[in-house]
Amino acid sequence: MTTRGAEARTSNAVHIIDDDLAIRRALTMLAEAAGLSVRAHADAESFLRRFDPQTSGCVVTDVRMPGASGLDLLRHLRQAAADLPVLVITGHGDVPMAVEAMKAGACDFLEKPFDSDAFLDAIGRALDQRARTRQAGTQTEVLRARRASLTEREAAVMDLVAEGLSNAETAARLSISVRTVENHRARVMEKMEARSLSDLVRMALRLGPA
Structure with a gap:
């Protein structure tokens, strides 16, 4: 499901990537109920086909998916130098993969099953992190101009x-x-x-x- 595509480039856009349709729909409903714009994808490849390095918000992705995994997605975003926070969802027994994802640049991970509050809190932290990163980047550019x-x-x-x-x-x-x-x-x-x-x-x- 894709909702509010035109709004998905706003600062609070949430890009949900999960091959499980039921989970994708449930997470989309939770995020939208919290007032967030959502763009959902069935796999990492469909997200990457539309990916723009200037994409705003954050990514929520399952770590295990057919085709490109959540780890593959993280590596691609790192290579693209994207400052898009990635929240990884893991299943039982996938904690080692979650740790690997954190090393690859994920900002956080949630282990299934998790409740709606934990999900929304994690998204909030991811969006806050991006805002801080962007602000720090802007401040650094200003300082560079002054030093020049x-x-x-x-x-x-x-x-x-x-x-x-x-x-x-x-x-x-x-x-x-x-x-x-x-x-x-x-x-x-x-x-x-x-x-x-x-x-x-x-x-x-x-x-x-x-």
């Missing part, structure tokens, strides 16, 4: 500040005066829009060396 505005010397000062060097130590490392370091540091704080030294250090650590 730094001169080579300012970027060097920022990196040394992140290492914990004092102004005097930075001046010695760069063979410049302490006053020059202070001036560079003030411009770095302004360009990076850092509110404090600790704020600047966090930014530098997130970005890594220039």
